[in-house]
Amino acid sequence: MQNIIEIENKHTAGTYAKQSLIIVRGQGASLFDIDGVEYIDCAAGHGVANIGHGNAKVAEAIYKQASTLITLFETFPNDKRAALMEKITSLVPGLDRVFLCNSGTESVEAAFKFARLSTGRKNIIAAMRAFHGRTYGSLSATYNKKYREGFEPLVPGFSHVAYNNIEALDKAVTEETAAVILEVVQGEGGVYPATAEYIQAARRICDERGALLIADEIQTGFGRTGQMFAIQHFDVTPDILTCAKSIAGGVPMGAVLLGKSVKNITPGVHGSTFGGNLLACAAALATLDVIESEELPRQSLVKGAYFRDKIRALHIPGVREVRGLGLMIGIEMKQKVAPYVKALQEHKIIALNAGMTVIRLLPPLVITYEQIDHVVNALAEVLMMEPEAE
Ligand SMILES: Cc1ncc(COP(=O)(O)O)c(C=O)c1O
Numbered sequence: 533m534q535n536i537i538e539i540e541n542k543h544t545a546g547t548y549a550k551q552s553l554i555i556v557r558g559q560g561a562s563l564f565d566i567d568g569v570e571y572i573d574c575a576a577g578h579g580v581a582n583i584g585h586g587n588a589k590v591a592e593a594i595y596k597q598a599s600t601l602i603t604l605f606e607t608f609p610n611d612k613r614a615a616l617m618e619k620i621t622s623l624v625p626g627l628d629r630v631f632l633c634n635s636g637t638e639s640v641e642a643a644f645k646f647a648r649l650s651t652g653r654k655n656i657i658a659a660m661r662a663f664h665g666r667t668y669g670s671l672s673a674t675y676n677k678k679y680r681e682g683f684e685p686l687v688p689g690f691s692h693v694a695y696n697n698i699e700a701l702d703k704a705v706t707e708e709t710a711a712v713i714l715e716v717v718q719g720e721g722g723v724y725p726a727t728a729e730y731i732q733a734a735r736r737i738c739d740e741r742g743a744l745l746i747a748d749e750i751q752t753g754f755g756r757t758g759q760m761f762a763i764q765h766f767d768v769t770p771d772i773l774t775c776a777k778s779i780a781g782g783v784p785m786g787a788v789l790l791g792k793s794v795k796n797i798t799p800g801v802h803g804s805t806f807g808g809n810l811l812a813c814a815a816a817l818a819t820l821d822v823i824e825s826e827e828l829p830r831q832s833l834v835k836g837a838y839f840r841d842k843i844r845a846l847h848i849p850g851v852r853e854v855r856g857l858g859l860m861i862g863i864e865m866k867q868k869v870a871p872y873v874k875a876l877q878e879h880k881i882i883a884l885n886a887g888m889t890v891i892r893l894l895p896p897l898v899i900t901y902e903q904i905d906h907v908v909n910a911l912a913e914v915l916m917m918e919p920e921a922e
Contacts, residue, residue, distance in 0.1 A: 536566075553877065558585025561899035563882060572903050574876075574883045574893040579719070579751045579860075582778035583822045584898035590781040590818045597814035606632070606808040616813040619820055620779075620787060623760050626769045627789035631797075632808035636750035636776035637665030639786035640713070643772045644669045645802055646788070647711035647744045650795045654688075657704050657712045657743075659695040661721030664713060664748055673713055675721070676887075696726055698733040709743040711772070716762035719751035722890045723855060723862025728766045735768045744771040744793060750786075751860070754778045755823050755897050758833030758858030765857070781819035785812040828897040832858035835904060839893070842908040848915040852889075861893040862886060863911075867919035875917060879910040 536554050544550065554566040561584055563571045576582065583590065597612060604610050613632075621628045631642050644656060658664065658673040665671065671680060672687040680686060689710075693700040695718060705712060712734055718724040738745040747770035752762035754775070759765050761773060771793045776786035786807075790797070806812075823829070836858040843854045843863060853864040865872065869891045876883045876891075886892040893907070 551877075560584040560586070561896040561903055569880065571877075571880045571882050572895070572899070572907055574881055574895045574899075574907060576778075576894050576896050577782065578777070578884065579756060579894045580777045580782055581896045582754050582756060582828060583781055583819055583826075584896040585782075587781060587818075587822060589822055590815055593814045593818035594783065594811060597811050600810075602811045603806075603809050605805070606803070610810060610813075612810045612813045612817065613808050616817050619817060621789065623820075624764070624769060624773060624789060627773055627791050629790040629794075629797075631788040631790070631802065632813075633776075633786040633788070633804045634784050634806050634812070635665075635786050636774070637667045637670045638804065638807075639750065639774040639776050639788045640664045640670040640673065640748060641667060642786075642788045642802055643713070643746050643774050644673075644711070646772060646790065646794050646797060647746065649797065649801060650793070651710045651742065651744060653708050653710035653743075655706075655709045656690050657701070657709055658690060658692050659714055659718070660692050661695055661718050661724065662692065662713070662715060662748075663718070663720035664715075665750075695721075695724060696730045698730055701730075701734060702737055705737050705741050705743055707741055709738075709741060711744040711746050712738055713746040713748055715748045716752050716765075717757055717857050717860055719860070719892070720886055722864070722886045723860060723892055725757075725855065725857045726766075731763060731766045731768050735770075738771070746770060746772040746774065748774050750774055750776045751894075752857075754819075755829035755832050756858055756860050756894070757856075758836060759829050760823070762857065779819065780812045780815040781822070783812050783815040785816055823897075826898070829858075832897045835859055835897070835899065835901070836861065838901070839904050839908070842904070843911060846908070846912050846915070848912075850915055850919065856893075859893070859895055859897055859899070863891040863893070863915075865889050865891065865915070871919075872914055872917065875914040876910060879914060881907055881910050 557564040563573045662675045664673040672690040693704045747763045771791045773789040884892040
């Protein structure tokens, strides 16, 4: 067992702070370590495993497709890809074209290229605290300097405005703005939901000035917040919607949904070798079927409200705020949360942080009420710990 950790530590590029826990299997909202010890997963691979681990329908779809045809460049039409394209563009009325890629950051890169191409403008406005990815375009829209430092110069034309501040957005968007990109609930930045007024104002401001509105739903998509996409809480249709993470049940995939206002996309302007590969398409079709047939968005809404209410009812003095939407939950503490996340792991719960002072819970949407109660009981104990001396 030590050997596995040593091998990874020896050969990793070094971009990840490795845990000393070797996870080998998952089922539903549970993960199991190499000794068979069970953990409740409140991270879902950073918001990927919305349908839970070890889903038999998805495994079967992957197996069948793998033994039929895995790869086919998108210039050649295919039954599985066509089915997925038809399905995914039915999820948001008005967004009826899709560009398929392989990750969140790739979908954001594509969105920026399409926005510049479509408008002939250069400027992109993002929000403070935003996280949109780590490649050069998406990193230029990401706000926190911890991700940006050491990599400058970034892409020109990007600026940031205060989130949930209509006046700031109104001032910033001009007739030279290609696009405004917003997370509907900021994830990495600390689990901050947008207000309905803000998202609706963003739509109006973009319309007035001819800019495109990009909703980054990479973390909030596919039921995570209690709707298929979070922006559907607010009755707003973006021009471009980026998604990835949970789209294909854990198989890498990204997608960019496009409205009629996005123009000038012609053969050759963008592309991806693996984009739209059939393994990912089959996995995504099966995943979307599970999300819909098990009504996971509705489950997320109800369970999320239950979870937050239970945490609030603990009345922990060190908790400043419990917030979120659906099963995207942030517990803002008065002190740094790293020791609490570690202590939760000792209680067999895998959680995330979002910045220094927020514990982030992103469990699979199939988490049971019994598991939620178990997590709440652990939180009751762990969050009462004395904060570590600075
Ligand atoms: C809102 C948002 N956008 C973009 C990304 C980047 O996605 P990926 O890690 O797949 O490149 C993330 C990842 O956490 C995200 O949460």
